[in-house]
Amino acid sequence: MQEKTHIFDNPKNVKRVLWALVVVCVLTIGADFVYHRHVVHPWEGLWGFYAFYGFVACVVLVLLAKEMRKLLMRGEDYYDRDA
């Protein structure tokens, strides 16, 4: 029996999700033009602060973690083997 195709088997649907994400990003950062966020600290008040911080934080996180692998990654059985 042929298995039925699922929603993300179609690459078009994956594309759609990515585009939807782009649209949401644009909408939320655009909201900073019209909605004045009240802030506790001046950094928060910068235009698009949270958006940029979130994006940069995740990229930095992943790039640093990738570098960490070079230093810290060992075989899966590292502790099971005798030194």
Add this chain to the structure above:
Amino acid sequence: MPDLPPFVLFYLAALAAAVLPQRPRQLLMLAVPIVGGLVLLQLPADLLIRVTFMDMVLEPLRNDRLSQLFGILFHIGAFIGIVFSLHVPERSQHVAALLYAGSALGAVFAGDLLTLFVFWEMLALSSVFLIFANRTERAWSAGMRYLVIQVISGVLLLAGALILYRQNGSLGFNHIGLQGAGGVLIFIAFGIKCAFPLLHNWLTDAYPEATPTGTVFLSAFTTKVAVYALARGFAGTEALVYIGATMTCFPIFYAVIENDLRRVLAYSMINQIGFMVVGIGLGTALAMNGAIAHAFNDVIFKGLLMMSMGAVLHMTGRINGSDLGGLYKSMPVTTTLCIIGAASISAFPLFSGFVSKSMVMVAVLEEGHPVVWLALLFASAGVFHHAGIKIPFFAFFAHDSGIRTTEPPLNMLAAMGIAAILCVFIGTYPWTLYGLLPFAVDYAPFDGSHILAQIQLLVFSAAAFAWLKVSGIYPPELHSTNLDVEWLYRRLAPNWLRRSTAGLDRFRHILMQGSHRAGRGLMRQILHHYGPEGTLARSWPTGSMVLWVAVLLAASLMLYYL
């Protein structure tokens, strides 16, 4: 009915569960947290039961707002865990789980440090069987390491308590602070159970080795008891702000490169506890409320995530991100429930994490710690990245691993369903939870600025993940071990010990040879002087003796005349 300490019901149920056949045992286990919860709600506020034991005043039951909130939380956590593990045939796991939940309750209702110590150790002794129950070599050794570290924490607590007892003449468990050796010892004891940086590795070592159902219990109790204890004993201790900020940040790097998805959640757990620790360190009403509310929510959403991964492990026998993927096709309900947990831990507005974490964030800024705030914001983006996206993505989506299975047993789905409902309920109607908090809540969670800021942070984090993934920069999931602090005691110390005992052997050898040589030399000397031909072995003639006596007598006579 007399006012019973809440742990008693669980301990009695554990005894009964040890002998009852399966059906009645299941019914009993379901009934215990419900009945216990009702009994707890009937306890008079600010009730204190005192007993005197060997001239020491012990308080096995102290019911104030802080204890009561954790008491309610642990009943909910126990109920969810029991429903999730109902299908497990092994009796020992159920007995251990009931004892474990009871010990957590005993600890949060303990009014004195000695009672706290007893339950502190009982937590370790009961929970380790949930790790051993996996019956693998890895689980056995991870469990032993877990036990050793937990017992050390208990010993430090006891030592600290005794020092305080000598100083103050009281064992009462109230604010302790970092003054004096007693306070510091107790701080470290709490810090071990709370997974402070460098003391954290037992958690990520042991939790992922427990049974699929055992991890759910483990994630609910031990660390939350420690958070409670910190809130009780060290509120407003500034060091906690920096310790907590470190806890939020460093584990997320490990979480990104870790392959075992339950270990990812264990690292993520340290990150979440970090937010609570920061709140406790600030010690203001808003910060304490935020920290405690977050502990409440964390038990439920982290439990939900652990359950969804437990369900995957139970159904497929696999838990590594590199071996999974595409499970949304055969486990759509589990997928949905996991995503609700992921949204909650990521603090999406209308999910539970949002209404508690934002309190801590606001408090941090209000108390003038902008750098700590930036660190927590980084960690907030990071938690969405590794727990919010990575967990559901690699388990249920990503590339199709070809695994076809079915939804887990009904009891597992029901437990996840209850947790998911709670996540959404608290997220949309937080006022019930706010009403339980120790301080009056003057905080509006659904404020336009907060909501917009949080959504911006999250969608752009998602955009970063999508971009890194599409462009191929994102590191693939690999079968691997990542070195952490445990390397010191699993690799460095044993090697060093082996090497130094080898050195000791050499030293002993040299010593033996040296003493042999010295012994032989000594023997030769003795033979030379005392042997048959030796000078000192000659007999002395009597004449020389008489001569010397005469000389001595003459000398004394001379002296006499002088």
